[in-house]
Amino acid sequence: MTHDAALAATLEYAPEKEITIKKKNIIREEWMTTGLMKSARTRDILHKKALKNKTTGTHWTKFIEFRNHFNRIKRIAKESYYKQLLEQYRNNIRKTWGVINTPIGKTRDKTGITVF
Numbered sequence: 627m628t629h630d631a632a633l634a635a636t637l638e639y640a641p642e643k644e645i646t647i648k649k650k651n652i653i654r655e656e657w658m659t660t661g662l663m664k665s666a667r668t669r670d671i672l673h674k675k676a677l678k679n680k681t682t683g684t685h686w687t688k689f690i691e692f693r694n695h696f697n698r699i700k701r702i703a704k705e706s707y708y709k710q711l712l713e714q715y716r717n718n719i720r721k722t723w724g725v726i727n728t729p730i731g732k733t734r735d736k737t738g739i740t741v742f
Contacts (some may be wrong), residue, residue: 633733641650655704656707657703657704657707657708658703659703662696662699662700662703665696665699666696668692669689670693670697672685672688672689672692672693673689673693676688676689704729708725708729711725712725712726
C-alpha cells in the first residue's frame with residue numbers, strides 16, 4: 627500500500643472533523659487553573675440559585691461566602707503566578723518588563739504600521 631493509497635483510505639474512513647470547544651473550557655488567563663475555572667462555574671451556579679430563591683437567605687449566604695473565598699484564592703493564584711514569572715526572568719530585563727506590562731494591558735503592537 628502506497629502513501630497516497632493510505633492517505634485516501636484514511637480520509638475516506640476517518641474524515642477530518644471540525645470541533646468546537648465550549649467557552650467554559652477555554653482558559654482565558656495564563657494563571658487560571660482548571661480548578662479555578664471549576665470554582666468559577668460553581669460560583670455562577672450558586673449565584674443563579676441565590677437569584678431564584680430571594681426569599682430565603684441561605685442560598686444568598688452560601689453564594690456570598692463562596693464568592694469571597696473564590697476571589698481570595700483567585701487573587702493569591704494570580705499573585706503567585708506573576709511572582710514566579712518575575713523570579714524566573716529576574717536576569718532578563720526585557721522579559722521582566724514584558725511580565726510587568728502584561729497584567730496592565732500595555733502591549734506594543736508592531737503590526738499596526740500605516741503606509742502613507
